[in-house]
Amino acid sequence: MAELKIDSTLAGAVDLAREAAVSIAEPGTVGDYLGVVMEAERLATHRFSCASTAYVGWQWSVSVARSPRQKFATICETSLVPGEGAILAPEWVPYAERIAPGDLGAGDVLPYREDDPLLQQGFEATGDDDTDQLAIAELGLGRVRVLSPQGREAAAQRWYDGAHGPRADVAEKAPAPCQTCGYFLPMAGALRLTFGVCANEWSPSDGKVVSLDHGCGAHSEVDVTPLATIPIGSPIVDEYAVELVPHEATASGDSGGVDSDQPAESDDADSGIGDIAAAAADVEPTDAPEDESSDA
Numbered sequence: 001m002a003e004l005k006i007d008s009t010l011a012g013a014v015d016l017a018r019e020a021a022v023s024i025a026e027p028g029t030v031g032d033y034l035g036v037v038m039e040a041e042r043l044a045t046h047r048f049s050c051a052s053t054a055y056v057g058w059q060w061s062v063s064v065a066r067s068p069r070q071k072f073a074t075i076c077e078t079s080l081v082p083g084e085g086a087i088l089a090p091e092w093v094p095y096a097e098r099i100a101p102g103d104l105g106a107g108d109v110l111p112y113r114e115d116d117p118l119l120q121q122g123f124e125a126t127g128d129d130d131t132d133q134l135a136i137a138e139l140g141l142g143r144v145r146v147l148s149p150q151g152r153e154a155a156a157q158r159w160y161d162g163a164h165g166p167r168a169d170v171a172e173k174a175p176a177p178c179q180t181c182g183y184f185l186p187m188a189g190a191l192r193l194t195f196g197v198c199a200n201e202w203s204p205s206d207g208k209v210v211s212l213d214h215g216c217g218a219h220s221e222v223d224v225t226p227l228a229t230i231p232i233g234s235p236i237v238d239e240y241a242v243e244l245v246p247h248e249a250t251a252s253g254d255s256g257g258v259d260s261d262q263p264a265e266s267d268d269a270d271s272g273i274g275d276i277a278a279a280a281a282d283v284e285p286t287d288a289p290e291d292e293s294s295d296a
Helices: 014-024 129-139 149-161 273-282
Strands: 030-040 043-050 058-065 074-082 119-121 145-147 184-186 195-198 209-211
Touching: 014 030, 014 043, 014 058, 014 074, 030 058, 145 149, 149 209
Parallel strands: none
Antiparallel strands: 030 043, 043 058, 058 074, 119 145, 184 195, 195 209
């Protein structure tokens, strides 16, 4: 396509285009002139920068045109358009597609998806009651739609890459995989080759779908090495602490030659209490007053 020749009349209508932009813009938001582009024969667009902080990178666009043999330009359209690096609103997403996994709460109902790629047509009755009842009872059919191969693959990949797959921290440190655990319940259908359900209440995966090569410390067939017992030696006797135990008089009033106001001697010869008492009796106080009872 040949390049359009610049129309001097349209290219010279800069002031006219600026006046049109100023007439619809907020005061002070029409900035520097950015140039003119020929859109078609006798049709051009003038661009001005937008100085509004709310529209960074946007431009004022003013289209001008003239009819054949017309010697002046007229305004066709004035608008605000995004330029290079402009801040744009995110792409519109229909409301039915905005709900993400985990957003569904109590009482919420998802819209019906007729063309769900993760589902396919379910079992169709053959008309033979015996055959139909056997298929429904044994194969779990009877639903309008069931998982398609794409749906099974998406679910399996999500579960395998999740917190109950082989790459979870608890699985990498587990002593044995789930497939050898007595609490592992295999799933029905094609997914039984890779997944099952944990039925161990002590496991962090209890009631969750787990892969065969997942694992945790609650495996039914593993045990921990008991800690080594520390031998206890002979009791340590504290020979420096003294406990004063009052001696109670007998029923006959005989104290057995022991002053009831004095502490009883310990029967333990190894306790050292008797030696401490004897050593204390041999020491005479330097400033003790004379006993006046001796002169009486």
